[in-house]
Amino acid sequence: MPRAELLRLGLLVGEVARVASPPGAFGLTRDQTATEALDLIVRSCGQRILEQVDPLLAGRDAATLHDMRVGLRRLRAAFALLRRPLGDDDKLSWVSTETRDLAAPLGRARDLDITLSTHADLLSGSPRRKLHARREAAYDEVVDVVTSDRWRDLARHLDILLRHLPDQVPVDPPLAEAAAVALDRRFRRVRDRGADLARSSASHGHRVRIEAKKLRYGTQFFDGLYAVPAPFADAVESLQGSLGEWRDAEMSRHLLASVGAPTPDVDRSALLQRAVTAHDDLVTLGRYWR
Template structure:
């Protein structure tokens, strides 16, 4: 398969995933709607970034910015979904303090407000309609460039791209200060890009599933770190108008403590997860 055809396959696949989940996101009854829409947008942005040296820079930059804005407008809904369905669910009935039910009701009310004021208006917006109309057209026509490398077989290009992104992960993670939130966040971003690239090219190489499994080990840890930071900011937002409600404030503090303790337990296993990733077989080297 030529490089251009491979790019089209990757973009079409993720665009179909985006469109397939938009009605689920609109109704808000299943958190996978917003989640899968955001994943599809991130994957398409990552694909355009991965192949940016071969594509029209201005056009791809514009599409990536549109995708960034669309995903960003779904961000608060996703953060609340995760907070309710994972953060609060994880501690349900485990903290011997009042305030759990009140906090959950407060979060559910805010979630409904955000779906009504941000998610549904986005899906009805001119910007989203424009993207859904014009981006598929660009997929079919925008890759017809006089770039010889786009006509080359994808296999060699995939190996080079995977090698390049793997080096970025190793540079970001080797000797990383685990107490440096910014450095750990950058490692999380680079790992996500490598994970996406590995999934894009999975059909080309045998045993890629094992490498992706090793990627998941470190990503799970970094994801909990990110969720903890989001929990703190969400609680600040949710409780900003309830400073006198001591039960809510105390329960929120205990929730942060619980999740922080859980994260520290995972962080103690960072070296093992990192070493497993470093030692993992690279299927594209064969």
């Protein structure tokens, strides 16, 4: 497929010949710099996103949408993790914000997918038809986004940024140093923001989940430098997962109520207890990269 067509279809950043690594296997090494690592991670994520565009346009499949969202989240996490070690460049902030805004319709579609699949037993008649209609409208918006000039322009700007970033950042630190700083920051955020999880609101739990997700992605990105111990990986995944279940349950209750469908009870205490246990385990295990 011609490069121009690839650019039209999705978030291609750089040459497609740079084959994407599977998640968690980026092949980063200590002799690389932070910008070299960012380039490799972002292009790998971009390739994963690109691979989902054709299937998404053809089938509007929930699993395809989810894979695209994962690629976008990982891409944003890479910028969030390495932005500070590279000097908090305004261009890096812009890319993260623009990617977040373009990904928002995918999140709305995913929420509807989760509700329709998880609570099918509660849906029939008019409520079911209403949610399916909302899903179709949400996927229309997703298609508009991934075929838009704005989406294409992000790919172009991102490619240019990655090519010129080494010459523009104040300091391009060794990756081992930058990775440790990035993981330190995310670990502190998870530790401090999750300290009072047992009495937190759904919105606060969601913020802790986002930090845990970035920490988890960071451990995967930098696994070639600092092999993540299985107990640490399990703890951060459990923290993210339990808070994610809570968020999904609350979101589904809202969507079901909005169409007049029955709303299930959410076992908030059980989910929070899982999250608190995982958080405590994570803090006890500490920073294995130091």
